[in-house]
Amino acid sequence: MVNLLEGRGLAFEHPGGIRAVDGISLGVARSELVVVCGPNGSGKTTLVGLLAGLLVPLAGEVRLEGRSLTGLPLRERAQLLARVPQELRALPDVSVSDFVLAGRYARIDRWRGPTRKDADAVRFALEASDVADLGRRSMQALSGGQRQRVLLARALAQEAQVLLVDEPTNGLDPEHQVRVMELVAGLACHARAVVVVTHDLNLASQFATRIVLVDAGRVVIDAPPADVLRREVLEPVYGSALHYGAMPAPDGRPFVLPWLPPVGARAADDAASRDRPASDGDAS
Amino acid sequence: MSRRLLGGRVGLAATLLLLVPLLMLLSLRVGSAGLSDLPTLLRGVLGALGLGDGGLDASQQAIVELRLWRVLTTAGVGAALGLSGALVQGLFRNGLAAPSILGITGGASLGATLAILLLSGYGGALVAVQDAGVLTLLVPLFGFVGALVTVLVVLLLASPGGRISVPSLLLTGIAVNTCVAGLLSLLSSLVLEDWEVSRAVLAWTFGTLDDRAPAHAGTVWLCLAVAASVVPFVAWELDLLQGGEDDARSLGVSTARVRALVVGAAALSAASAVAVAGQIAFVGLVVPHIVRQFAGRAHAAVLPISLLAGADFLLGVDLLNRWLLGAAHLPPGVVMSLVGGPFFLVLLALNRREVETW
Amino acid sequence: MIGARRATLVRGLPVAFVLVVLGALALTFDGGAEPARARPTVSRAGFPRDVALPDGTTLHLDAPPVAVLPAASGSVDLVAALLPPARVVALPGPALLWSVLQDDEHAWPDVPRFPRYLAEPILALRPDLVLAHDWQDAQTTARLREAGLPLVLLTDPRTWDEARAQLRLAGRLFGVEAAAERVIDETETRLATIVPPEPAPRALFFTHGGAGGWVAGAGTTNDEQARLAGVRNLAAEAGRSGHTSITLEDLITLDPGVFVVPGPSREGGLSTRAFLLAEPALATLAAVRGERIVEIDGWLYTTTSHHIVDGALQLAERLEALDR
Numbered sequence A: 001m002v003n004l005l006e007g008r009g010l011a012f013e014h015p016g017g018i019r020a021v022d023g024i025s026l027g028v029a030r031s032e033l034v035v036v037c038g039p040n041g042s043g044k045t046t047l048v049g050l051l052a053g054l055l056v057p058l059a060g061e062v063r064l065e066g067r068s069l070t071g072l073p074l075r076e077r078a079q080l081l082a083r084v085p086q087e088l089r090a091l092p093d094v095s096v097s098d099f100v101l102a103g104r105y106a107r108i109d110r111w112r113g114p115t116r117k118d119a120d121a122v123r124f125a126l127e128a129s130d131v132a133d134l135g136r137r138s139m140q141a142l143s144g145g146q147r148q149r150v151l152l153a154r155a156l157a158q159e160a161q162v163l164l165v166d167e168p169t170n171g172l173d174p175e176h177q178v179r180v181m182e183l184v185a186g187l188a189c190h191a192r193a194v195v196v197v198t199h200d201l202n203l204a205s206q207f208a209t210r211i212v213l214v215d216a217g218r219v220v221i222d223a224p225p226a227d228v229l230r231r232e233v234l235e236p237v238y239g240s241a242l243h244y245g246a247m248p249a250p251d252g253r254p255f256v257l258p259w260l261p262p263v264g265a266r267a268a269d270d271a272a273s274r275d276r277p278a279s280d281g282d283a284s
Numbered sequence B: 001m002s003r004r005l006l007g008g009r010v011g012l013a014a015t016l017l018l019l020v021p022l023l024m025l026l027s028l029r030v031g032s033a034g035l036s037d038l039p040t041l042l043r044g045v046l047g048a049l050g051l052g053d054g055g056l057d058a059s060q061q062a063i064v065e066l067r068l069w070r071v072l073t074t075a076g077v078g079a080a081l082g083l084s085g086a087l088v089q090g091l092f093r094n095g096l097a098a099p100s101i102l103g104i105t106g107g108a109s110l111g112a113t114l115a116i117l118l119l120s121g122y123g124g125a126l127v128a129v130q131d132a133g134v135l136t137l138l139v140p141l142f143g144f145v146g147a148l149v150t151v152l153v154v155l156l157l158a159s160p161g162g163r164i165s166v167p168s169l170l171l172t173g174i175a176v177n178t179c180v181a182g183l184l185s186l187l188s189s190l191v192l193e194d195w196e197v198s199r200a201v202l203a204w205t206f207g208t209l210d211d212r213a214p215a216h217a218g219t220v221w222l223c224l225a226v227a228a229s230v231v232p233f234v235a236w237e238l239d240l241l242q243g244g245e246d247d248a249r250s251l252g253v254s255t256a257r258v259r260a261l262v263v264g265a266a267a268l269s270a271a272s273a274v275a276v277a278g279q280i281a282f283v284g285l286v287v288p289h290i291v292r293q294f295a296g297r298a299h300a301a302v303l304p305i306s307l308l309a310g311a312d313f314l315l316g317v318d319l320l321n322r323w324l325l326g327a328a329h330l331p332p333g334v335v336m337s338l339v340g341g342p343f344f345l346v347l348l349a350l351n352r353r354e355v356e357t358w
Numbered sequence C: 001m002i003g004a005r006r007a008t009l010v011r012g013l014p015v016a017f018v019l020v021v022l023g024a025l026a027l028t029f030d031g032g033a034e035p036a037r038a039r040p041t042v043s044r045a046g047f048p049r050d051v052a053l054p055d056g057t058t059l060h061l062d063a064p065p066v067a068v069l070p071a072a073s074g075s076v077d078l079v080a081a082l083l084p085p086a087r088v089v090a091l092p093g094p095a096l097l098w099s100v101l102q103d104d105e106h107a108w109p110d111v112p113r114f115p116r117y118l119a120e121p122i123l124a125l126r127p128d129l130v131l132a133h134d135w136q137d138a139q140t141t142a143r144l145r146e147a148g149l150p151l152v153l154l155t156d157p158r159t160w161d162e163a164r165a166q167l168r169l170a171g172r173l174f175g176v177e178a179a180a181e182r183v184i185d186e187t188e189t190r191l192a193t194i195v196p197p198e199p200a201p202r203a204l205f206f207t208h209g210g211a212g213g214w215v216a217g218a219g220t221t222n223d224e225q226a227r228l229a230g231v232r233n234l235a236a237e238a239g240r241s242g243h244t245s246i247t248l249e250d251l252i253t254l255d256p257g258v259f260v261v262p263g264p265s266r267e268g269g270l271s272t273r274a275f276l277l278a279e280p281a282l283a284t285l286a287a288v289r290g291e292r293i294v295e296i297d298g299w300l301y302t303t304t305s306h307h308i309v310d311g312a313l314q315l316a317e318r319l320e321a322l323d324r
Helices: A044-051 A074-080 A096-107 A116-128 A144-157 A174-189 A201-207 A231-238 A267-273 B010-029 B038-048 B058-092 B104-119 B132-158 B166-190 B195-206 B214-228 B231-241 B245-250 B255-277 B283-295 B299-328 B332-350 B352-357 C002-028 C073-082 C094-098 C119-124 C138-146 C160-174 C177-192 C221-229 C248-254 C272-278 C298-302 C308-323
Strands: A003-014 A018-029 A033-037 A059-064 A081-084 A162-166 A193-197 A210-215 A218-223 A242-246 A254-258 C049-052 C058-061 C068-070 C129-133 C151-154 C202-208 C213-216 C243-246 C258-262 C293-296
Touching (some): A018 A033, A033 A201, A044 A162, A044 A193, A074 A081, A081 A144, A096 A116, A096 B231, A144 A174, A174 A193, A201 A254, A218 A231, A231 A242, B010 B058, B058 B214, B058 B231, B058 B283, B058 B299, B104 B132, B132 B214, B166 B195, B195 B332, B283 B299, B283 B332, C049 C160, C068 C073, C073 C129, C129 C160, C138 C151, C151 C160, C160 C177, C202 C221, C258 C308, C272 C293, C293 C298
Parallel strands (some): A033 A193, C202 C258
Antiparallel strands (some): A003 A018, C202 C213
């Protein structure tokens, strides 16, 4: 299987010599939805920055459809790879359809302006993200779930084969979390390669083709969900405050819940987890 | 919408564009000499532009030419300041940014002060030229060079790795401005005893649109034309930059190129304006602010409309100033501060809610 | 859709109205030119002539100027001394306060005033000779020259010798050499009446406008007045040249025998004399305790014409009155 997006031996240090990513390799093929998981400060966000070409790796390289990311002009890169940011620095005061049109930036001729093809792509993206009825609404008048879907629509309008989605479910209620993830998963079905970064192991379990579990800048495991959501894999990373279960048959997918056993049953667990160093704060 | 011509604000732009020749015409007719006969004025203007002999007597022709260069300089300076302000505010994503942040005003003042000192004999034989026509252009020339050199220093210090970051540009600008202000105070204090020179230095800081020559109007319009030519290359890009640097890059925007073009154009237009007319505060700050109230946020609209509104604004204020006060009119920098300050306060009061959420 | 279009129309109406009003104004505005004054006829004897100027150039004059425009107080003194009002086209309004025409508000009432040294109002007056000063706005001077006006750029005299040379220059420019010599003779006669006081008082030419004190050192008109009146200029002796600011401490160190200060200005305000008497730090100075403070009329204190001599004359008279 050919990887559309591939990172090889990636390393990155933040100013001050803190190594956030320390030799990560990872590949995503067509129709795959790879979820990058990890605790706070594990290096997920840095990894997405490297894959998106926003950060220059200290070592290793990122290849996009077989070409090195560093040699690729920004416009061409934007035609091949779209990134859905977790949130914007500031929400522009424009209509939703204007906002989505920005996804066409790399494909619109400066002098001719948007063509019918661009208008079609915007309409398709709005429909595919289920926000067609919001087209004339201002970006600043949207709810969190709507905003997330509009951000997705903009990336869709880029018509890129590789999609990087950063924390798409942050701040959404459970209903919207599932809806947004369903949308993202649908994109992978359309022969795209999708990378999603999220905290949420259960959403990963339901939608991911593979989960890449990252901790302290290294890959702990890169495997299908059923092989990742297991106590022997997660406990060294997340500690013991998790309850492990599975959906009833025929689905059978594993899940985890944040869970502390009642006080009496806790003493033994505490003693076991005391050796593990506390993870440092969110360095992203 | 942001990709439509002028962001869809064609009507507003056309109105402001129409206002420019209208205000210029009115301005041509107002003056202490009382020369306001329209056919005579037009003949004089044609004569001044070298389009045939106006048939006016020498003193009438001279008065028409004085007014023409004044009006053209005023329109050019207003337009240049409006455009520069809109560019800088777009780049810094901050409605309180002004061209002076880049060190333009301070640098121009330093250059102009140096020129005044040289002309007053402080440089000894440094001023070899004695032609009065060239000498009077020395102050704007030094102002222009001073502004551009200061901007270059700010840019070099703000981009150690060749990448300009907006926050470091802001901080470096403040630091360099402080240094320049220090040098300026030093120069001013050294010549404090020489009241004629001190007076010239002080007068320069008030700005003037009086008694301009073709060279003044030509300089500001040429620089404005060059600066305005970058608008199509940065307008949509500035919109996309509002969501943050990384986001714009992900969409394919060459943010480094956009930054360089915006800073270059803003510096060039503001430097030329300050060089030919001295310090005229608030146009660069207030005009883009007002424009955004009416033309929305899309830079395809804000940039060209700020340019037009800047020209209209300065022409209008200058016209009123001379209409009401005659030959005793106030320096434009003084009027702008007196009018601009309260105007800005009212604007802030009317938009309090927006300011609080910003 | 129709509603939206009507809304656009309604919003557009006031804009259109403003545009139409401005347009109408632009087409109908009338600046209202003032009628020109009749110009006198003067004998053309000795004209055309070329007058050599101090800067090395020459000025060609076809006829004696009959519409002279002095641009500042120094040149006002020249025209006031040499020309009848009819040959002066306009006077600089604010500068009159510092000229010989200051003591009578109604001096030369028929001559129009202009408020500022700006090219347009000056061109509109159509002068046939402009007397400008080298400290005035160079841009305005350049525009006036470009417009083809005969313009003489004067350097303000600091001594009676320089003022005498400037009177002779003005005489040649106006075609009134005899009148210039007469003024020079009269001034010399007045100057000869000064009897230098013995011993020469140790004077300090001091000004305080409420924001710091200034003294006149060497190379100033006040220094010349001191020389003509036969008094010592302490500031020049202390090595100061030009008008320099002075601290109270330096004032006390210099300990002058007499203060020479400008008289109260017509607009009122704190006079230098009042400052000297009120400042506690100076209360120990002998000149303050003895109220040895000589006031000279403001315009004579600052004059840059042959009236320097009259300033010296007044200084000598008032010094004598002080000792009497």
